[in-house]
Amino acid sequence: MKHLSDQELMRIVQGGDFSPASEIYDRYSGRIYNFALRFLKSAEAAEDATQEVFVKMIKHANQFQGDAKLSTWLFSITANWCRDYLRKADNKVKESEDVLVTLPAPADQSPDRTLEQRENALRIQRALQELTAEQREAILLSRYQGLSYAEIAQIAGCSEGAVKTRVFRAMETLKKLLSVDARGGDRCLNAMS
Amino acid sequence: MSECHVVRESLPLLLAESLDPASRETAHRHIETCAACGEEWLSFKDTWQILGALPAVAVPARARERFLDEVMPRQQAVVVPFHRRPVVRWVAQAAGVVLVAGAAYFTGHRAAPLRLFSQPATVAALRPLVGAQPVYSIAETRVLPATAVSPNIEGRPDIQHVQFVDADPSDGQIGVAFDLTSHVTVTGSPTDKSMVRLLSYVLQNEEKTSPARSQAIDWVRQTYSQPQYANTEIAQALAGILRNEQREGVRIRAVDTLQKLPARVTSNGEVTRDALIDALKNDPNPSVRIKAVEALSKMAGSGQALDAEAVDSLRQKVAQGDENLYVRVKAAEALSKIHQQ
Known part of the structure; x- marks a missing residue:
């Protein structure tokens, strides 16, 4: 699957075969997750956003236009999800919720x-x-x-x-x-x- | 709009190197001649650079699993996740407590009336009930008559989703059903059939999001790798995990445990042998393949006969140029052990 383009992978998904799901996830989950994390400042919400975005990508694959960039489509879904999340009163970004950066430091x-x-x-x-x-x-x-x-x-x-x-x-x-x-x-x- | 304003709005584009050549040239020329915009450009450059210091965070591994579980559940069809059906869940849990309580009631009330002795009691020995039938089974649903349930409720069991059932108002009988969360400890020898069956069930059906499967494998390895407790059913349960588990870490644990089980157990079961061969041939994780070939090598070394398919698989591995070198060496070692016999 790694040699296939985004569009080719999506065509397979549109045909009802979900096997490229993991490859697409591996290509874009990092970007989607980090965008949501920085947007929402909540690791939990970012994880949920990532899940919802990729599930939606699979379930609504037919809405993807073959000539569009997959990244743009995925970020559209993500941004919508994040906006909806923030619209809910309880999900306003909280001052105290600092997302800790826990990357391992070089030795x-x-x-x-x-x-x-x-x-x-x-x-x-x-x-x-x-x-x-x-x-x-x-x-x-x-x-x-x-x-x-x-x-x-x-x-x-x-x-x-x-x-x-x-x-x-x-x-x-x-x-x-x-x-x-x-x-x-x-x-x-x-x-x- | 002043030229300064136009240039300043374009500074982020200039930083992202997204301006067309003509606009870039114009912007740079303006920055060189306008001190205020030059200063703005430098501070934007610093800010842009500072923003770059925010590191990317890795997506939690569980998120990938969660996604794949949702969109591709068909791949896990063989290992049935332990999801109780909502409709019968309350019946199952109610039945559980009823049975435990019933057993306690019978134990306490079916004997002669209790008499207190003047001297303190001492326990000389504990003797199991010889020939007694098992009184408790782990079941999904059970219905018991009230007469089989002790009137004493022990501790404070968590009872939820209570339903009142009166199927026939004219029969003078009523029913109460509920979900019950109770903690059960089953003790016994590792060779007890009930214990083996229970552990096999836990290995194969534990809630997939729980770490309990890995813990169960570790627990099983500690006990059943000892020759006196060798058990084919446990080996088959591990083989099932090796075949069907999606998480690589759990598969590695399963194959590692299979490799540590007494060779006669893994050799005796076709299911186990086939799972090891399949893992050797098809598992994408080299660590799993290494453990699988080690297990096969151990089987060959213990004098157990390997069938033609196993031997063919080992030969293919030896000849497979793009395979992990250690796997190829171990496969060759296993073949040499077979040939020596």
Whole structure:
């Protein structure tokens, strides 16, 4: 299955054979999960989103247009799911719910450096939550998923111009939040150098 | 709209390298000549870079399992997950408590009336009831008359979904049914038929999302790898897991346990041997194939005859260029043991 394109895999699924499900999942689950995690700031919700998105992909495979990009379609489903999730009053992103970054640190990395990187990751996550949902969606898809503004516009159901504005405003806000604390900002930059 | 504003809105696109060449050129020229936009560009660049420090998080492994379980349940058809049917669940649980309570009642009330002795009682010896029929079976549903149930309710059992049943109002009989969660401990020798059957059932039918299957395999390995407790039924249950379990870690545990069972047990059962051969031929995980070939090699080494299909499978493995080297060496070792006999 690995040698087949997304479109070829989806054609098989559309024919009623679900065997490519695992291959498609392996290709996209990481991106979908991380998008939802950063959008919703909840690992549990991100896991549910990933599950729902791929189940929907299988159940509604016939809605996928063969000439479209599968990633765009999957992100559309994911973004819809996340928006619905946030619309429910009880699911507003909670201030205290920091998603801990638990990636294993390289063996040769000092504990201080590891701690610093985790703190930076938390600062970025918190800053992202300060954005409006629309801005967050746009910047996440642009910065972390590398999607074009045209694709983001298709996912968000808005114009490319609106996406441009959302990303710009998101960057303005993030710039302030991530550099206002000069010490923290320096630490961020140092950690990457 | 000023040129500054146009350029600034394009900065994220410039950072993402998504601007067309002409606009990119224009933006860079403006940044070089406009100090304010140049400063904005640098701070955007820093922010963009800082955002890149947010690491990607791995999707939990259970999420993949959960998804595949939902969309491809047909692949797990042979190992039946332990899902009680909602309709009969309450009957089963009610029956369970009724039976336990009934057994307790009979034990306590069918003998002569209790008399208290003036001296304290001492236990000299515990003697099993010779020839007594089993009084308890683990069943999904059971209906018992009230007269078979002790009026004493022990502890505080969790009773839910109570239903009142009066099938025939004229017969003077009523019924009460409910779900009961009770904790049962069955003790006995590893060779007791009931114990073997119960462990086989747990191995093959435990709730798939629970870690209990792996724990059950570990528990079984500790006991049934000892020669005195060798048991074909346990081996067959492990073979069933090896064939049907989706989780690689559980399959590895199963085949590892099969490999550690006394060779006569695995050799005696066609089911077990076939499962090992199938795993050697088809399992996608090299660790499973390694353990399978080790088990077959052990069988060959113990003097047990391997059938023609097993020998063919081992030969194919030896000749398979893209197979794991260790598997090929072990397959050759198993063949040499067969030829020495």
